[in-house]
Amino acid sequence: MTEGEHGDPFGDEFADALALANGTPPGRRPAGSGDRTPGGAAPGPYPVARAGSPRPGDDPAAGGTDRDRPAGPGDARDTAPARPGKRSTGRSGTPWRTARDIAEHAVHEPPGPGTAALADALGRTLAAPLTALTDLPSFDTSAMDGWAVSGPGPWRLDHAADDTGTAPDTGILAGHATTAALPDGHALPIATGARIPAGATAVLRSEHGEVLELPDGRARLYAPRPVPPGQDIRPRGQECRCGDHLLPAGTLVTPAILGLAAAAGYDELSVHPRPRVEVLVLGDELLRSGLPEGGRIRDALGPMLVPWLHALGAEAAPLRHLGDDADALHDALAGSTADVVLTTGGTASGPVDHVHPTLRRLGAELLVDGVAVRPGHPMLLARLAPRRHLVGLPGNPLAAVSGLLTLAEPLLRTLAARHPAAPYRVPLAAAVYGHPHDTRLVPVAYRDDDRHGLVAAPLHFHGPAMLRGIAAADAMAVVPPGGAEPGTEVELLELPWPAGWSAGWPTPDTSYDPAAPSGGAA
Ligand SMILES: Nc1nc2c(c(=O)[nH]1)N[C@H]1C(S)=C(S)[C@@H](COP(=O)(O)OP(=O)(O)OC[C@H]3O[C@@H](n4cnc5c(N)ncnc54)[C@H](O)[C@@H]3O)O[C@H]1N2
Ligand code: MOO
Numbered sequence: 001m002t003e004g005e006h007g008d009p010f011g012d013e014f015a016d017a018l019a020l021a022n023g024t025p026p027g028r029r030p031a032g033s034g035d036r037t038p039g040g041a042a043p044g045p046y047p048v049a050r051a052g053s054p055r056p057g058d059d060p061a062a063g064g065t066d067r068d069r070p071a072g073p074g075d076a077r078d079t080a081p082a083r084p085g086k087r088s089t090g091r092s093g094t095p096w097r098t099a100r101d102i103a104e105h106a107v108h109e110p111p112g113p114g115t116a117a118l119a120d121a122l123g124r125t126l127a128a129p130l131t132a133l134t135d136l137p138s139f140d141t142s143a144m145d146g147w148a149v150s151g152p153g154p155w156r157l158d159h160a161a162d163d164t165g166t167a168p169d170t171g172i173l174a175g176h177a178t179t180a181a182l183p184d185g186h187a188l189p190i191a192t193g194a195r196i197p198a199g200a201t202a203v204l205r206s207e208h209g210e211v212l213e214l215p216d217g218r219a220r221l222y223a224p225r226p227v228p229p230g231q232d233i234r235p236r237g238q239e240c241r242c243g244d245h246l247l248p249a250g251t252l253v254t255p256a257i258l259g260l261a262a263a264a265g266y267d268e269l270s271v272h273p274r275p276r277v278e279v280l281v282l283g284d285e286l287l288r289s290g291l292p293e294g295g296r297i298r299d300a301l302g303p304m305l306v307p308w309l310h311a312l313g314a315e316a317a318p319l320r321h322l323g324d325d326a327d328a329l330h331d332a333l334a335g336s337t338a339d340v341v342l343t344t345g346g347t348a349s350g351p352v353d354h355v356h357p358t359l360r361r362l363g364a365e366l367l368v369d370g371v372a373v374r375p376g377h378p379m380l381l382a383r384l385a386p387r388r389h390l391v392g393l394p395g396n397p398l399a400a401v402s403g404l405l406t407l408a409e410p411l412l413r414t415l416a417a418r419h420p421a422a423p424y425r426v427p428l429a430a431a432v433y434g435h436p437h438d439t440r441l442v443p444v445a446y447r448d449d450d451r452h453g454l455v456a457a458p459l460h461f462h463g464p465a466m467l468r469g470i471a472a473a474d475a476m477a478v479v480p481p482g483g484a485e486p487g488t489e490v491e492l493l494e495l496p497w498p499a500g501w502s503a504g505w506p507t508p509d510t511s512y513d514p515a516a517p518s519g520g521a522a
Pocket of ligand 2: 373374375376377378394396398399464465
């Protein structure tokens with residue numbers, strides 16, 4: 001990929017638009033902001049804090065105001081543990097990695113395992129090793145359509161006398177079995193998957209043999225080349241023997257594993273239960289359908305969170321919209337039996353931000369109260385009761401995604417007994433500016449680059465209130481304090497859908513041409 005294909009994902013047009021939105025004349029960016037293009041990451045401290053001009057792609061709430069200025073000397077932001085009871089002000093917070101660690105270890109072990117029918121085991125974790133209940137294949141099997149032959153050719157061609165007597169002319173079919181042994185010098189038609197008769201030494205493929213009718217009415221089968229013994233026979237137990245260890249406990253059940261388990265004789269599996277999650281969407285301003293109007297906006301989190309939770313292996317109760325009603329929130333939390341309650345919004349200190357007061361009212365234990373991550377720093381994790389937790393996601397939609405990945409994912413992973421994804425790092429296709437102290441999570445799309453191979457292209461529209469970037473993303477890049485230059489390998493947080501989701505799509509910042517016949521760039 002060339003630089004020109006994507007341009008600067010944090011390009012000046014965004015700076016201009018957002019500078020205007022923030023009341024700053026466009027084009028008057030602070031010193032150092034001009035070298036954000038590939039080859040020159042913005043050096044030094046967080047430019048917004050320096051000059052009051054937000055970075056393009058963010059909105060002004062992204063951290064450009066006084067509340068987000070870097071803390072002064074002596075601030076314990078990077079080392080301070082969670083301080084239960086202390087409200088997040090935007091100036092401190094549990095370090096991002098520590099917060100993930102706390103969430104991962106908030107419960108010591110997953111709930112006890114149970115059994116689930118195969119269809120219900122998908123996405124759950126094996127609680128016991130998968131051990132073959134049969135040999136695979138369970139009998140010597142023909143790998144091809146053709147003839148079962150005994151000894152060297154030519155062969156006298158027989159009709160099959162199968163155990164059902166239903167298909168003598170078609171030979172031995174899959175699912176049938178022969179009763180008679182095949183004598184030396186004889187052959188029988190056989191289908192792929194059929195059981196090899198006793199006495200057969202090989203299978204001759206249909207396209208490799210020639211049948212000649214003899215004057216006496218009998219038929220002979222000829223092969224142009226000798227047929228080695230065992231050819232095109234899958235021997236019993238080739239894949240596994242009964243009792244063989246196929247997969248360890250702790251394996252995530254995928255569609256392929258359901259197939260293997262069925263082949264190996266399972267009707268049900270020993271798996272860990274899915275964590276049960278309840279999602280409470282807070283905010284009087286939220287509409288559940290139609291267009292935004294009268295200062296009210298659509299709920300973007302409800303439709304997103306439930307399927308996302310499913311992808312994380314959780315079971316979600318029907319979504320509840322509670323408005324900004326403190327008593328309704330209290331009653332919902334007091335009455336919930338879910339392993340995890342996710343709230344959206346209400347985590348900050350506005351007049352109707354009821355999450356903290358309600359947690360105090362319930363006597364909940366705050367394990368994480370604010371995280372040093374952008375966006376999403378007001379996120380929180382609380383223990384409502386032993387083994388029942390609440391993750392408070394900030395209301396801004398990308399901040400909520402950040403909270404989901406930072407706190408909910410590790411907690412649900414432990415509850416579901418899933419293993420963490422293998423950490424992987426990919427070079428950045430372009431510079432990403434950094435916060436001076438906090439980690440940033442930035443949506444990226446995978447691209448193929450001539451020099452680096454797979455690269456992560458940072459996406460526009462990564463402001464805390466925006467979902468356009470994450471909707472086009474393959475992953476979230478973990479950008480360390482201070483930012484990262486092009487080519488820097490950054491850790492990526494996987495999204496729970498296939499990597500390469502966007503592969504082959506037009507580059508997200510490719511301009512959309514509504515006049516094109518397809519309705520846009522193909
Ligand atoms: N004085 C301070 N104010 C704020 C701070 C702060 O540190 N001090 N932090 C800011 C940050 S950062 C964020 S993020 C938000 C978090 O606010 P809340 O969690 O209390 O969320 P709300 O105020 O309810 O909503 C924020 C924003 O998001 C919109 N929203 C809420 N829910 C949804 C939804 N389901 N779908 C779409 N949009 C939603 C809501 O309308 C607001 O615009 O606080 C800052 N303030
Ligand atoms: O602005 Mo907040 O950072 O969206 O979490």
